[in-house]
Amino acid sequence: MAAIMDFSSPVRAPKLPCKSMLKSPNVNPDFFGRSQVLTQLHEVLQPPECPLTYGNTNGLRSFVLCGFGGVGKTQIAIHYANSEAHQYDAIFWVQADGVDKLAKGFRDIAVELQLIEAAEASDPIIIRNIVMEWLSAPYKGSLPPHHNVPETAREYAKWLIIFDNADKPELLRDFWPASGNGSALVTSRDPLAKVYLHPACGLDLQPFMREEAAHFLARLSASNTESNADSESTLILSDRLGGFPLTLVHVAAIIRRKDLNMKDMLEHYDGRALHSEIYHFTDPSPHDKYTHTLSTVWELEDLSNLALHLLETIAFMDPDAIDESILKMRLEKYPSEEFGSYEDAITSLASASLIKRDMDRKQLTVHRVVQEGTRNRMSTQRFTLAFGHVVELLLNSWYHEPEEKFTHLKVLWDVANVVSPHATHIKSVYDRSGPNLDPEITFAFARLLQKNGC
Ligand SMILES: Nc1ncnc2c1ncn2[C@@H]1O[C@H](COP(=O)(O)OP(=O)(O)O)[C@@H](O)[C@H]1O
Ligand SMILES: [Mg+2]
Structure with missing residues (x-):
């Protein structure tokens, strides 16, 4: 008897590993501290060591990093994704500050995984659904629709998706992989994002602690803190700057550029001209694509x-x-x-x-x-x-x-x-x-x- 013809399109094999979306956010060689937060992210997001299969999944693991602009959320996300990249088969970076950007991010995922052709002009909703489906059942190999491999034996890929700048978490509603089998990391200014997104752990990120901030400032400004007077000045200055990473980076750059020592900087800091310099300073360093100055960071x-x-x-x-x-x-x-x-x-x-x-x-x-x-x-x-x-x-x-x-x-x-x-x-x-x-x-x-x- 003739076999029944199957006219449905074959399910495309995803291209794995798939980590090219991580290339866009640059790694910061000056990344500093945050070990406690990174440990927490590791504990919550880490995929199980054993191979994942259809019959052995554990749903979505997610973490939401909240805090005001410039406090260091994106830096942590970049650092986590890069340092733990070996744990994942696929890492996706999605800008989440607008529905258009979210839709573009999902299209990029579909293209990078080769679930669709780059030139394919498909409806954004269809593309989003294709990606969502894969995130729920992230099969690794090529499988025709009516394959002979038992469902329970299909091996799943381990994925991480980062939603950066989800400042309006409600926009994520249609893009949140609630039924996904993988890890999701979100950065948001809105503290309610922790409540809005399920099942999510999260925290409100604070500026650096006093001692930590002083170390960071000393390291970035390449100052010689061996002299007691200088380390005292570093502590006072970083304290005045409230441990806020963006200010510390700017002040260190001014110290380097003007060849000041910490004591000079401390004495000059209260001068209005220098204040204004700090607050309008843009870091020209090539790794740091952060476009905000202190005067614009909070919009x-x-x-x-x-x-x-x-x-x-x-x-x-x-x-x-x-x-x-x-x-x-x-x-x-x-x-x-x-x-x-x-x-x-x-x-x-x-x-x-x-x-x-x-x-x-x-x-x-x-x-x-x-x-x-x-x-x-x-x-x-x-x-x-x-x-x-x-x-x-x-x-x-x-x-x-x-x-x-x-x-x-x-x-x-x-x-x-x-x-x-x-x-x-x-x-x-x-x-x-x-x-x-x-x-x-x-x-x-x-x-x-x-x-x-x-
Ligand atoms: N842990 C860190 N190590 C080094 N620099 C940092 C760190 N956190 C923040 N920065 C500096 O502060 C800037 C703003 O941090 P970012 O993570 O982009 O803030 P947010 O995402 O919270 O708005 C970065 O471009 C970087 O220069
Ligand atoms: Mg950010």
Whole structure:
């Protein structure tokens, strides 16, 4: 009897190993530290040692690295992917900051794996489905649709996919390989990406710790830290820079370029000219394709007016506990239609990891690095204006309660607890930057300090 003809197209054999998408993000020869995070990534993402087959899979392993721009998420992803490349048969790097980029990334995967021809003009949804299917059952060899190999014996490839810059994690919805058998690493500014993507482990990446930052700065600036004075200066300087990798890299480059020693740099650092140099510096080194300067890294120009005003207000306050009630007082002056809603503004700052919000306490926290960066990008005029606003705001907090309530010591004590840390903080900003204040603001500032016993 004639065999039944099979007209369905044969399933194409994937081209493995497939790691060419890793070539695009350049490896940084100066990569430093982060060993704890790398260990965590290894533990969560590492594929099993035994060969994977249809009958022996363990689903999707995923990790989400969150944190504000420039804190080092992409560097870690590049380093992990390169140092653990031997564990995987295929590694895919996908830019995730837009649906078009995601679709392009999936097309590149299909082409690199040779699941489609490069010139093939197929519907992006079909291509995405072809890739998703392979990620779910990542067979290694060529198999005709009705093959004789038992399903359970088909060997699977071990793959890693990196979604870089998934700042709007909801865009990943159609591209997230939830039923995949492999490892996914995501970088995102939005801390909620950890919650949004299942099943995901994750963390909020912080700048370098004090000692670590000092080592990094010393190494990059090739300074001779053998002299005690210099190592002390390195520690103080890296501390001032808040351990923020991007600033440390820029400051080290300035030290090298100007042939300064650490002590000179520390002395010059408070000078406004150098400040501005750091904040507009672009690293010309060939390995580092990072295009942001400190003045652009947080994309503050994309924020709404209200979000920017709030961030500029927060930049002068004690970073560890900012009562939202104080900020809301700031809004009373502005017509809401002009500035948009407070909730939207705070959400946009939180989803860029520029602030953290504690919903129960109704308090915000902000990283010192973000405060300093925000202050440094302000013009002198805007700085002075914002300074005056914050002084006024803090002073008003004292008088916000009805007069008679102040007869209760407890009320006084509560207000002092809320306002004093901010008064102390704005004084330290004043001591460092010494803005030229109007007589009216100077008087208000003096009253604020006096009232708070600063
Ligand atoms: N671990 C690190 N070692 C060396 N340089 C780093 C490290 N982390 C960050 N950097 C520097 O900071 C820049 C920004 O880091 P990146 O990972 O791109 O930030 P993010 O992805 O969080 O926006 C890098 O281009 C690099 O110069
Ligand atoms: Mg990045």
